[in-house]
């Protein structure tokens with residue numbers, strides 16, 4: 001599904017990604033851990049196509065296609081979803097409006113008929129129920145005045161609605177209370193399927209108890225320095241990254 | 248929420264840069280170019296006006312000759328040659344149409360091209376059971392089609408071209424014209440008083456709630472014809488009316504002057520809601536062409552508890568110079584000003600309001616949303632004056648500016664004059680930018696860059712958009728997106 005080959009990228013003229021190699025097959029969940037400032041969010045932004053994140057060399061294939069040639073909205077419509085580490089506020093735009101606009105924009109891109117307000121409402125009610133989100137959140141402006149945890153839940157809600165093929169989760173667990181963490185993880189697990197894949201950035205192995213990854217990678221200083229299975233996360237939790245770099 | 252979605256779709260489906268850029272070729276019956284006493288007399292004669300009105304026009308003209316063009320606004324443009332303008336042109340028609348079937352099909356075609364909402368087209372086409380919006384269409388300078396007249400007449404509401412009101416209700420026109428905006432008021436209003444050609448007249452009798460929203464579509468058509476509309480609305484005691492004004496103009500290369508005057512008179516316990524969507528041709532990306540829009544709009548709340556609200560969405564024109572004002576004379580009277588002003592490319596907007604508090608317990612609210620993109624300059628200029636007798640008067644002003652890109656400018660110029668010890672004046676102002684982060688967030692969810700921008704800007708304008716009547720809101724949201732095309736990337 002996703003093949004990252006020797007990816008180098010700069011931000012503000014500074015090289016942050018220094019040769020990433022990573023292959024994610026359909027059906028797999030990969031977790032990425034690593035110290036602050038290692039370049040985890042940068043990797044997710046590069047994959048999503050954010051302006052200012054410049055790829056200097058390497059390539060990325062998504063479903064066999066050159067991902068880097070696509071605009072951010074094309075990538076989204078082709079099934080890449082990024083749950084932001086810091087979700088952005090959009091004053092005056094009701095969450096429901098935002099979601100419906102996004103949902104229909106993607107359907108339109110794929111040549112599917114758009115849904116009307118009634119249909120959409122039915123659909124979104126289902127999702128809010130699953131994720132235990134109060135409907136009044138839909139009326140509020142996107143992320144405006146949301147608590148840290150609410151913002152993260154809102155990201156999961158958006159993802160559940162848009163049903164992406166490739167989920168990129170950037171520290172979605174940070175800021176969630178224990179119950180919310182479980183609900184959010186359930187949301188991700190519901191999407192898990194042999195056709196879908198996920199890249200989950202986290203600092204805590206606790207999340208990986210709920211969303212069990214097939215692989216765990218350690219990203220440090222712009223490179224993947226170690227890969228392993230789920231047990232690597234436990235190891236890191238015990239010993240920290242310092243032990244790793246010393247080794 | 249459905250509306251905003253629709254907006255995004257509509258915005259996306261409009262590919263032309265300026266879809267209202269066409270010129271209709273209805274033959275014009277035009278006065279010689281330039282301005283003189285003879286031209287003023289020509290206009291008055293064309294309109295078969297009574298002597299008192301001609302005299303009034305002439306007084307205005309003579310006064311205008313003594314005035315100089317104001318230069319205090321933050322707008323810059325080549326000097327207007329007032330002798331290089333045609334002051335009168337009218338579509339040729341042998342007889343006034345008795346019904347819509349008799350209206351020139353070419354004119355109806357024009358409405359279609361203008362994208363007048365389907366419902367209103369139905370109204371124009373005379374479809375039975377069509378929605379209750381009365382359209383007094385001002386085509387160039389002469390009103391051509393008036394609908395729903397009978398239904399309004401039953402309620403005693405008068406809604407007609409002002410030239411007709413001069414003939415049929417001279418006592419009303421004579422009593423109120425110039426009573427809110429005197430002919431000496433300002434350079435452009437004075438010019439308008441001398442040469443106004445047409446506009447709407449509306450009279451709501453005591454205790455009547457106007458049974459429908461009244462709307463007028465303005466359109467500037469014949470080349471180089473300055474448009475001098477004059478609108479007069481009178482709401483008698485305890486009455487209510489909602490009035491919609493929307494306009495578009497064809498694309499052309501020469502700048503066109505537009506100097507309208509709108510006067511509103513509101514008596515005790517009466518209310519006027521006046522909404523405008525203005526999307527005249529703004530000129531091209533390089534600032535060539537476009538309308539010069541110098542408008543004087545003023546409302547006088549003459550009785551207790553009188554209320555007026557101005558809601559405007561200004562997206563068009565090369566230059567906008569417009570300050571819809573409220574004179575709050577009656578005790579407890581209320582004035583509101585809700586504004587969205589968008590300036591893109593080389594557009595210049597200098598707009599705002601004046602709230603003149605004279606009576607006790609008068610209150611006013613100003614919400615201004617200014618959006619600047621490209622190399623545009625957008626200035627909010629607002630005056631709040633509390634008179635000596637304005638005990639416990641209150642004003643609340645919120646003035647938000649949004650910048651798109653880094654070559655545009657936003658300016659806020661509040662003037663406060665307070666002679667009342669018990670008055671409260673609050674002013675809040677913010678300036679923000681559409682952030683790259685916000686755009687990326689929307690795009691990551693599947694919206695194109697332009698759809699993202701339209702969504703974010705519509706969100707910024709929400710408080711004002713909500714004040715518009717439903718149908719207007721749809722059009723306005725669409726316009727917000729269209730007028731920002733080309734501002735991203």
Ligand SMILES: Nc1ncnc2c1ncn2[C@@H]1O[C@H](COP(=O)(O)OP(=O)(O)OP(=O)(O)O)[C@@H](O)[C@H]1O
Nearest residue numbers: 011012014016034035036037038039040041042043
């Ligand atoms: N615009 C920028 N200009 C310069 N440096 C930047 C810019 N944006 C990010 N960086 C730097 O890039 C590095 C990687 O940042 P990134 O956000 O990818 O880290 P991260 O691994 O996600 O860290 P965390 O665990 O704290 O979220 C950091 O050192 C950061 O300061």
Ligand SMILES: [Mg+2]
Nearest residue numbers: 040041042085
């Ligand atoms: Mg990060």
